[in-house]
Amino acid sequence: MRSLPLLFLGIFFTLAFSWTGIVLVSNVQLRDLDPATSTLVNDVQEPISGVTYDKNGAEMMGNNMSGDVVHPQVKSGSALRGQEVYEQMGCLYCHSQQVRRAGYGSDIARGWGQRQSVARDYVLEDRVMLGTMRTGPDLANVGLRYDANWQFQHLYNPKITSPYSIMPPYGFLFEKQKISDVTGPSDDAITLPGDWALDEGYELVPTQRARDLVAYLLSLRQDYELPEAKFEQ
Amino acid sequence: MSSQSPTLLDSLSPTAERQEALRARLSEVDRSMRTPGTFFVVAAVLWLMVGTLFALLTAIKFTNPSFLGHTEIFTFGRVRSAHLNSVIYGWATNAGFAVGLWIMARLCRTRVRHTRILMAGAVFWNLGVIGGIIGILKGDMVAVEWLEMPGYVTPLLAISFALIGVWAIIAFRWRQTDHVYVSQWYILAAFFWLPWLYTTAQILLVFEPAKGVVQSLTNWWFAHNVLGLWLTPLGLGTAYYLIPKVLGRPIYSYYLSVYGFWTLALFYNWAGVHHLIGGPVPAWVISAGTVASVMMVIPVVVVAVNHHMTVVGLHRQGWRSPTIRFIVFGAINYTIVSLIGSAMALRDVNLSTHFTDFTVGHAHHGLYAFYTMIMFGGMYYMLPRLLNREWPSAFLIKTHFWMTALGILLMVNVLQICGWIVGEMMNQVTQDGTVAYTFQQIVEFRVPWHWLRSVSGFMITIGHFAFFINVVWMLFRPSKADQPSQPTLLTRPTAEANA
Numbered sequence: 081m082r083s084l085p086l087l088f089l090g091i092f093f094t095l096a097f098s099w100t101g102i103v104l105v106s107n108v109q110l111r112d113l114d115p116a117t118s119t120l121v122n123d124v125q126e127p128i129s130g131v132t133y134d135k136n137g138a139e140m141m142g143n144n145m146s147g148d149v150v151h152p153q154v155k156s157g158s159a160l161r162g163q164e165v166y167e168q169m170g171c172l173y174c175h176s177q178q179v180r181r182a183g184y185g186s187d188i189a190r191g192w193g194q195r196q197s198v199a200r201d202y203v204l205e206d207r208v209m210l211g212t213m214r215t216g217p218d219l220a221n222v223g224l225r226y227d228a229n230w231q232f233q234h235l236y237n238p239k240i241t242s243p244y245s246i247m248p249p250y251g252f253l254f255e256k257q258k259i260s261d262v263t264g265p266s267d268d269a270i271t272l273p274g275d276w277a278l279d280e281g282y283e284l285v286p287t288q289r290a291r292d293l294v295a296y297l298l299s300l301r302q303d304y305e306l307p308e309a310k311f312e313q
Numbered sequence: 314m315s316s317q318s319p320t321l322l323d324s325l326s327p328t329a330e331r332q333e334a335l336r337a338r339l340s341e342v343d344r345s346m347r348t349p350g351t352f353f354v355v356a357a358v359l360w361l362m363v364g365t366l367f368a369l370l371t372a373i374k375f376t377n378p379s380f381l382g383h384t385e386i387f388t389f390g391r392v393r394s395a396h397l398n399s400v401i402y403g404w405a406t407n408a409g410f411a412v413g414l415w416i417m418a419r420l421c422r423t424r425v426r427h428t429r430i431l432m433a434g435a436v437f438w439n440l441g442v443i444g445g446i447i448g449i450l451k452g453d454m455v456a457v458e459w460l461e462m463p464g465y466v467t468p469l470l471a472i473s474f475a476l477i478g479v480w481a482i483i484a485f486r487w488r489q490t491d492h493v494y495v496s497q498w499y500i501l502a503a504f505f506w507l508p509w510l511y512t513t514a515q516i517l518l519v520f521e522p523a524k525g526v527v528q529s530l531t532n533w534w535f536a537h538n539v540l541g542l543w544l545t546p547l548g549l550g551t552a553y554y555l556i557p558k559v560l561g562r563p564i565y566s567y568y569l570s571v572y573g574f575w576t577l578a579l580f581y582n583w584a585g586v587h588h589l590i591g592g593p594v595p596a597w598v599i600s601a602g603t604v605a606s607v608m609m610v611i612p613v614v615v616v617a618v619n620h621h622m623t624v625v626g627l628h629r630q631g632w633r634s635p636t637i638r639f640i641v642f643g644a645i646n647y648t649i650v651s652l653i654g655s656a657m658a659l660r661d662v663n664l665s666t667h668f669t670d671f672t673v674g675h676a677h678h679g680l681y682a683f684y685t686m687i688m689f690g691g692m693y694y695m696l697p698r699l700l701n702r703e704w705p706s707a708f709l710i711k712t713h714f715w716m717t718a719l720g721i722l723l724m725v726n727v728l729q730i731c732g733w734i735v736g737e738m739m740n741q742v743t744q745d746g747t748v749a750y751t752f753q754q755i756v757e758f759r760v761p762w763h764w765l766r767s768v769s770g771f772m773i774t775i776g777h778f779a780f781f782i783n784v785v786w787m788l789f790r791p792s793k794a795d796q797p798s799q800p801t802l803l804t805r806p807t808a809e810a811n812a
Binding site for chain 1: 374375376378379382383384385388389390391393394452453454455456457458482485486493498501502505506509510513517522523524525526527528529530531534538542575578579582583585586588589591592593594595598601602605660664667668669672673739740741742746747748752753756757759760763
């Protein structure tokens with residue numbers, strides 16, 4: 081193995097092997113995955129549970145049921161901006177967004193989801209953040225667990241809602257302001273419990289980024305069934 | 314070392330003249346690498362200190378989350394990513410450029426001719442990483458693990474890499490030797506693999522993001538291969554060059570080294586997807602990744618046997634040399650970390666280790682206990698030859714070795730024991746289908762382990778300061794007169810060896 085071209089070919093083909101397998105083939109395999117209704121039907125609107133044949137005898141994978149809603153759905157503008165805040169703050173490094181199947185880990189027993197996450201759940205995401213660390217809980221369904229007020233309090237200082245938490249506070253996403261003498265307290269002001277209340281005459285309002293981030297967190301919900309993923313009992 | 318002081322026997326040997334010519338040639342090569350080599354080392358060491366600072370901030374935030382909590386640029390997610398990117402693309406990559414290019418040039422017996430082009434690449438690479446770290450801190454982070462540096466610096470990094478990496482290929486193409494040594498393959502392959510990985514990952518993740526979980530698959534194909542196909546070959550190439558060089562004994566088996574190289578090339582690049590076990594990705598990819606991860610046992614054991622058989626019986630000489638002390642520590646840890654890694658890819662084991670500090674411990678085990686320690690060893694050998702000076706202080710080298718070696722062993726143990734227990738706590742479900750431990754109990758369980766981790770990080774920091782002081786002292790030592798002419802050894806040659 082002394083010649084550069086021969087060595088080079090070896091070096092080239094070894095990496096080309098996994099590049100083809102992991103990157104190219106999975107791209108081809110998942111390219112046509114689109115949002116779907118909870119059940120697929122054949123060409124005469126009968127529900128099917130796998131590959132079937134149309135009237136010409138050709139294999140068909142099934143169509144969406146007409147009149148039913150397809151999932152996942154496109155996020156709102158605010159939630160999409162919130163996704164960018166989530167990226168910029170590095171939430172990914174402590175929170176995963178994937179539910180593992182029942183029987184493999186305790187994700188479902190922990191109430192982190194009603195079913196396992198599947199590839200179709202992520203087809204509309206600009207930035208897929210499955211995550212590899214759970215310093216904090218999984219967030220695939222966090223939108224189902226808490227309301228906006230809880231999220232604002234928790235982001236302002238996680239110890240308000242979870243005294244044991246080691247999550248960093250995001251106070252810089254909020255503004256302390258004097259309550260207006262003219263219009264009175266702002267509609268957006270966050271209620272803070274006892275010890276955390278601000279000085280008399282001041283209120284805490286979320287910035288636009290905090291509102292977007294909370295909109296994103298509330299949009300995280302895999303509360304629909306897909307042909308390949310049904311709720312666990 | 315015999316190379317410094319020829320014995321009577323050497324002077325009688327008929328091959329001595331050829332040895333002299335070779336030594337002259339090597340010192341010419343060393344001279345041509347002097348400026349770029351020193352630049353890369355200094356840049357690497359500065360990045361090491363920056364990365365250590367970010368690591369300390371991260372550690373403090375784990376035990377005191379509100380520390381610097383009101384400053385957006387120092388929020389946990391960004392500091393953590395700044396740490397990762399400064400140690401991977403700053404420290405580890407600059408160190409690999411320095412040691413890898415120098416070994417390549419030496420083995421090919423070729424001088425680096427247009428040093429300015431190489432230097433331009435070196436300067437722009439480091440400017441690119443600085444821009445990337447600033448970008449991460451100010452909020453332009455790309456939320457993809459190992460690719461956090463924003464899209465506006467990555468083309469600069471790619472071009473700089475090309476200007477640097479091409480010298481490895483030029484050296485190999487115009488080599489002055491018939492024989493090709495295994496280190497040359499590792500280094501040549503590494504310099505070819507990284508740009509391919511990086512370009513693919515940038516295109517499919519940053520510039521034209523792929524659909525859905527193809528992003529995650531590409532992400533882990535890339536991230537694991539930065540370790541597997543860039544840093545690992547550089548580390549192994551360095552060990553393969555320096556162990557025989559310092560101990561004066563040829564590598565145990567040529568055939569084992571061939572076999573080890575090609576099995577690593579074939580299996581390592583499939584392994585990365587084991588980071589997605591249990592995730593929403595096609596099951597066949599995970600199975601293939603698991604198989605490849607387990608197959609990695611072959612190259613790892615082959616390399617371990619080859620290195621061990623080369624060192625065996627020469628432990629005392631090795632212990633005396635700073636280079637060998639660090640490199641043997643790194644090589645032993647390469648074996649251990651790789652075998653643990655293969656085990657972690659098994660679904661049953663991964664169930665506990667995934668999503669916990671076990672993985673974090675594993676990453677530090679590979680990048681620090683293996684790669685970084687080998688690079689320290691490489692620099693201890695290379696820098697005196699580039700600068701024609703010896704290391705000023707054996708005490709600082711010893712401090713460096715003991716603090717980093719014990720520190721990293723403590724860190725890996727703390728993270729992996731804690732991670733394993735956390736994994737077991739997380740997954741335990743009682744008979745009525747509820748979880749045995751609440752999330753709160755798990756978070757509270759981790760607290761004392763975080764403190765222990767900070768202690769280990771503090772030890773490593775002391776080691777880094779010792780290294781930093783020694784490097785600066787060596788560079789800026791004023792007069793040459795009072796310098797020792799003998800290599801700096803860690804123990805005195807023993808009485809019976811002299812007798």
